[in-house]
Amino acid sequence: MTPTSGAVSNETAQKIQPHHDDAEPLSQRPVVCLHGISKMFSNGTLALSDMSLDVREGEFVSLLGPSGCGKSTVLRIIAGLGAPTSGHVDWPRSASGRDHKPNNAIGFVFQEPTLMPWATVFNNVWLPLRLAGRSKNQSRERVMEALESVGLADFANAYPRELSGGMKMRVSIARALVPRPQLLLMDEPFAALDEITRFKLNNDIIRLKERYGWTVIFVTHSVFESVYLSDRIVVMAARPGRVIKEVDIDAPAERGEAFRTSAQYAAFCRTVSETLHDAISASHREIA
Amino acid sequence: MADDTPPPMIARDPVWQKALRVAVPILMLVLAVIIWAVIVRAKEIPPYIMPGPELVAKALVNDWPTLYPALLVTLKITFTALALALIGGVALAIIIAQSSWVELALYPYAVILQVTPIIAIAPLILIYAPSTQAALLICAFLVAFFPILSNMTQGLKSVDHNLLNLYELYGASRLQTLLLLKLPASQPYFLTGLRIGGGLALIAAVVAEFAAGSAGEGSGLAFRLLESQYRMNLPRLFAALILLTGTGIAIFGLTSLISHLMLRRWHESAVRREN
Numbered sequence: 001m002t003p004t005s006g007a008v009s010n011e012t013a014q015k016i017q018p019h020h021d022d023a024e025p026l027s028q029r030p031v032v033c034l035h036g037i038s039k040m041f042s043n044g045t046l047a048l049s050d051m052s053l054d055v056r057e058g059e060f061v062s063l064l065g066p067s068g069c070g071k072s073t074v075l076r077i078i079a080g081l082g083a084p085t086s087g088h089v090d091w092p093r094s095a096s097g098r099d100h101k102p103n104n105a106i107g108f109v110f111q112e113p114t115l116m117p118w119a120t121v122f123n124n125v126w127l128p129l130r131l132a133g134r135s136k137n138q139s140r141e142r143v144m145e146a147l148e149s150v151g152l153a154d155f156a157n158a159y160p161r162e163l164s165g166g167m168k169m170r171v172s173i174a175r176a177l178v179p180r181p182q183l184l185l186m187d188e189p190f191a192a193l194d195e196i197t198r199f200k201l202n203n204d205i206i207r208l209k210e211r212y213g214w215t216v217i218f219v220t221h222s223v224f225e226s227v228y229l230s231d232r233i234v235v236m237a238a239r240p241g242r243v244i245k246e247v248d249i250d251a252p253a254e255r256g257e258a259f260r261t262s263a264q265y266a267a268f269c270r271t272v273s274e275t276l277h278d279a280i281s282a283s284h285r286e287i288a
Numbered sequence: 289m290a291d292d293t294p295p296p297m298i299a300r301d302p303v304w305q306k307a308l309r310v311a312v313p314i315l316m317l318v319l320a321v322i323i324w325a326v327i328v329r330a331k332e333i334p335p336y337i338m339p340g341p342e343l344v345a346k347a348l349v350n351d352w353p354t355l356y357p358a359l360l361v362t363l364k365i366t367f368t369a370l371a372l373a374l375i376g377g378v379a380l381a382i383i384i385a386q387s388s389w390v391e392l393a394l395y396p397y398a399v400i401l402q403v404t405p406i407i408a409i410a411p412l413i414l415i416y417a418p419s420t421q422a423a424l425l426i427c428a429f430l431v432a433f434f435p436i437l438s439n440m441t442q443g444l445k446s447v448d449h450n451l452l453n454l455y456e457l458y459g460a461s462r463l464q465t466l467l468l469l470k471l472p473a474s475q476p477y478f479l480t481g482l483r484i485g486g487g488l489a490l491i492a493a494v495v496a497e498f499a500a501g502s503a504g505e506g507s508g509l510a511f512r513l514l515e516s517q518y519r520m521n522l523p524r525l526f527a528a529l530i531l532l533t534g535t536g537i538a539i540f541g542l543t544s545l546i547s548h549l550m551l552r553r554w555h556e557s558a559v560r561r562e563n
Contacts, residue, residue: 081453108457114450117554118472130468131458159554179458 029092030054031183031215032078037087039073039241046240047073050087053234053243055183055215062218062226062233064272066280070241071219075185078217079106093182104132107176109186113168115160121147121171122156128179139178146174149208166197170204177212184216190225199260202228206255223276227268228260235272237279244279247272339523347523348530355512355524359531362493362508365421366535369428370489376429377436377481382466385444395441402434406492410499420500424508427496432485439481443474476555479547486539494532 032055039048048070055061063071076082078089080101094102107128115124123130125146129139147153150170160168169189176184190198202225209216220226226233233247249268251259259265321341327333328340335343348355380398384391406427417423447470455465497510509528516525552558 076453079453079457081456104458106457108454110450110454112450114448114454116451116469116472118475119554127454127468128458131455131460131464161554161556 030056031091031093033090033092034074034078035087035090037074037077037084037089039070039077039082040085048077048084049240049242051241051243052087055217057182057215058213060209060214060216060218060229060231062220062230063236064220064223064226064233064276065236065241065244066221066238066276066283068238068241069236069279069283070238071236072187073241075108075187075217075219078183079108079185102182104128104179105182107179107181107184109169109172109176109184109189111188111191113160113165113172115168115171115175117160119159120156121152121158121160121163124160124171125175125178127175132179142178143174146178147171149177149211150174150204164197165193166201169193169201173201173204173208177208177214180212182215184214186216186218188219188221191221198225203256205229223269223272227265227272228255233272235275235279238283244282245275247275336520336522339526343523344526344530347521348527351524351527355509355528355531358507358509358512358528359535361421361506362490362497362510362532363535365424365428365493365508366490366539369425369493370432370486372425372429373432373436373485373489374482377433377485378440378478381437381440381444384441385470386462391441398434398437401430402438406431407495407499410496414500421506423500424493424496427499428489428492431492432489435484435488436478436481439477439484440474443477444470446477447473475550476557479543479550483540483543483547486543487536490532490536490539 034051034053037048037051038046040046051070051074053061053074063074065071073082077084088099089101090098091101091105092098094100094105116127119127122143125143126136126139129142130136144153144156147156150173152167152170152174155163155167155171160171163171172189176186190201193201205216206229208214216229218226218229227249230249233249235244235247236242237244247268251264251268325341328338339347380394384394409430410423410427413426414420414423417426451469451473452465455469460468493508494510497508498514509532512528513525513532516522516528548558
């Protein structure tokens with residue numbers, strides 16, 4: 001639970017000079033680096049101010065903060081769904097140059113399941129491959145594997161409205177994992193679900209991460225969820241959206257129900273809660 | 289992997305309820321016809337004012353050689369106009385959805401055509417059109433076109449933003465986004481336009497024929513209506529009216545069936561839930 005320096009910093013030197021040498025072997029480079037990202041919306045709101053972040057392969061990073069802290073904005077900028085006002089996003093592993101997001105680099109899970117209601121579960125999961133020009137037969141094996149890994153292989157021919165909220169979210173996760181992305185972005189994916197379903201899906205995420213070696217950036221406003229899942233938690237404050245502190249979760253890689261009830265887990269939750277409270281009061285001072 | 293339970297599938301109605309669903313409207317119709325017959329007979333209303341149902345039925349059979357060609361003409365105008373309106377409305381909606389500049393340039397004209405009463409431009413169309421049939425077709429087309437255009441445009445613009453983002457994220461081309469996302473997503477809107485447009489096409493085909501005052505061979509049901517009125521041949525007038533109503537119901541039934549077939553698997557409007 002030590003606050004890390006280096007990865008997040010306001011030092012100007014770091015913004016100008018990306019500190020990852022191109023001579024560094026490809027496999028050791030971070031998956032994505034944010035350098036001094038700021039975002040000003042057209043109405044003048046500063047959604048995000050000078051954020052820097054490196055994410056390494058296999059890391060599970062949570063962005064935790066009150067609403068309005070720009071955590072979803074960061075995700076959208078990384079996904080290329082909106083350009084930053086200043087700063088830049090680096091892809092040190094990209095074959096087409098570090099300024100270019102590699103093809104199929106990203107899987108995105110939205111807060112809503114965001115499924116096409118007119119398409120079957122199979123066709124929804126097939127979508128990323130279909131858009132990349134793969135036929136249904138070429139994709140069948142991978143789509144079914146993805147559905148099997150979220151426990152929905154039997155529902156391939158069902159329509160989204162025949163599924164429960166948790167099952168829809170699983171389909172959404174299967175769709176994100178089917179192109180085998182380097183980086184999985186999850187924007188409060190379980191916020192709308194009940195707690196029991198949420199716990200189950202948290203366990204699924206941990207299991208899938210172990211199986212596929214995912215690198216994940218996970219946006220949440222739940223302290224408990226972020227501690228349970230993450231290797232590192234980036235605590236953010238609002239108005240303007242900014243990083244307050246990073247907390248490393250040096251807990252066993254093996255996460256499960258035992259971890260959820262451990263004293264260690266409780267201690268981490270307390271630390272992160274306190275940091276979050278600082279972040280919230282910092283946000284309030286800004287308005288007052 | 290246990291999960292929160294999916295919504296229950298729709299329970300099937302028992303057979304007797306299904307039978308009632310068909311029987312009730314039919315019984316109601318039979319009842320109405322009987323009341324009609326009884327009133328005409330009891331009050332001894334002369335047939336040139338109000339014929340009884342049996343006279344109308346007789347006219348429908350006897351005048352079939354006159355009425356049938358007229359029905360075909362009206363049907364042909366209605367369905368050709370509807371088909372053209374579908375093609376034109378959907379195509380223009382797709383063009384409009386591509387760019388707000390195109391919309392700014394074209395949409396006002398579509399609105400002008402819509403708000404101008406068709407009966408008022410009919411004389412002009414009659415002068416310009418090469419034949420009366422063509423004029424009727426243009427009138428029916430103009431009326432059916434707008435609801436399809438406006439609904440389809442609304443549909444293409446109402447696509448879920450997260451889904452649009454998702455397509456952008458996976459590098460979908462404009463064509464892919466149109467074919468796989470925007471067109472399927474606007475199906476419910478399209479079908480609303482189709483139902484409204486189908487009904488209006490028939491109305492416009494009849495109204496335009498009244499305005500055109502077409503006569504003789506190759507005329508539609510509207511002419512036969514007017515003709516029967518001049519000759520005080522009320523049984524035939526009622527028979528023509530029944531044919532028109534039947535056509536309208538058939539169009540409504542057909543468009544509703546298409547709508548049901550397209551939406552039943554996924555859309556909320558086709559779902560019946562028990563609470």
